[in-house]
Amino acid sequence: GAGVSQSPSNKVTEKGKDVELRCDPISGHTALYWYRQSLGQGLEFLIYFQGNSAPDKSGLPSDRFSAERTGGSVSTLTIQRTQQEDSAVYLCASSAAGGPYNEQFFGPGTRLTVL
Amino acid sequence: GQQLNQSPQSMFIQEGEDVSMNCTSSSIFNTWLWYKQDPGEGPVLLIALYKAGELTSNGRLTAQFGITRKDSFLNISASIPSDVGIYFCAGPLGGGKLIFGQGTELSVKP
Numbered sequence: 339g340a341g342v343s344q345s346p347s348n349k350v351t352e353k354g355k356d357v358e359l360r361c362d363p364i365s366g367h368t369a370l371y372w373y374r375q376s377l378g379q380g381l382e383f384l385i386y387f388q389g390n391s392a393p394d395k396s397g398l399p400s401d402r403f404s405a406e407r408t409g410g411s412v413s414t415l416t417i418q419r420t421q422q423e424d425s426a427v428y429l430c431a432s433s434a435a436g437g438p439y440n441e442q443f444f445g446p447g448t449r450l451t452v453l
Numbered sequence: 454g455q456q457l458n459q460s461p462q463s464m465f466i467q468e469g470e471d472v473s474m475n476c477t478s479s480s481i482f483n484t485w486l487w488y489k490q491d492p493g494e495g496p497v498l499l500i501a502l503y504k505a506g507e508l509t510s511n512g513r514l515t516a517q518f519g520i521t522r523k524d525s526f527l528n529i530s531a532s533i534p535s536d537v538g539i540y541f542c543a544g545p546l547g548g549g550k551l552i553f554g555q556g557t558e559l560s561v562k563p
Contacts, residue, residue, distance in 0.1 A: 342495070369549055371549070371550070371551075373553075378555075378556075379555055379556075380457070380459075380541055380553035380554050380555045380556050381496070381541070381543075381551070381553040382553075383546070383550045383551065383552070386548065386549055386550055388548075388549060394548055394550065397550070429495050429496075431495070433549065440549065441498055441501070442498075442551065444494075444495025444496050444497070445495050446493065446494050446495050447493075447494075447495055
C-alpha cells in the first residue's frame with residue numbers, strides 16, 4: 339500500500355538549466371495535483387489532472403512551467419530555464435476523484451535549489 | 454483573490470500546554486481542512502469540517518467550523534513533543550483545488 343512517491347527528493351541545479359520532477363500517485367487515484375511550497379509559506383496550487391480531462395493549469399506561474407501525466411498515472415513537472423525564485427519544495431498529491439472535495443494524499447516533496 | 458490568513462505564525466510552548474490557532478478567509482468556504490506537516494514530509498489531513506458550526510475531534514485535536522463560514526479554529530490539548538510541525542488550514546477552490554493558509558509552526562519544549 340504505497341503512498342504518493344516523488345523523485346528526486348532533492349535537486350540542486352544551476353540557473354538556466356531545465357529540471358524534471360516526478361510523481362507516482364497512489365494506484366487507482368484519478369486526480370493528481372502539483373503544489374509549490376516556498377520557504378515559510380503555505381502551499382501554492384500549480385496544476386491539476388483529473389482522469390482524461392484537460393488539465394487545469396491555472397496555477398502555473400509562467401510558461402517555463404509545464405506538466406504532463408502519462409497513462410493516467412505518473413506525472414512529470416518540468417521547469418525550463420530555472421531561476422533562483424523557482425527554489426522551493428514541489429509537492430504532489432493524489433485523490434480518489436476530483437470534484438468538490440476528496441481527500442488529497444501528499445508525497446514527501448522534491449526540494450529544488452537553484453544556484 | 455481568495456486568501457487564508459492563519460495566526461499565530463509560530464508558537465513556542467511547554468509540553469502539556471494547550472494550543473489554539475485560527476484561520477480566517479476573505480470569502481465563504483463550505484469545507485474547512487486542517488493539515489499537519491512534519492519536517493521533510495508532505496502535509497497529512499488531520500480534520501475535515503463540512504458544516505457551519507460543526508465541532509469535530511480527533512484525539513487531542515478539536516476543530517471548529519465558524520458560524521460565518523469565514524473562519525475555523527484548531528485546538529490541541531495537552532501538547533506532546535510529537536505535536537511539533539507546521540499546521541495548515543485549507544479550503545477548496547473548486548475543481549478539486551485547495552488554497553492553503555501560510556501555516557502555524559508549533560514548537561514544543563519538553
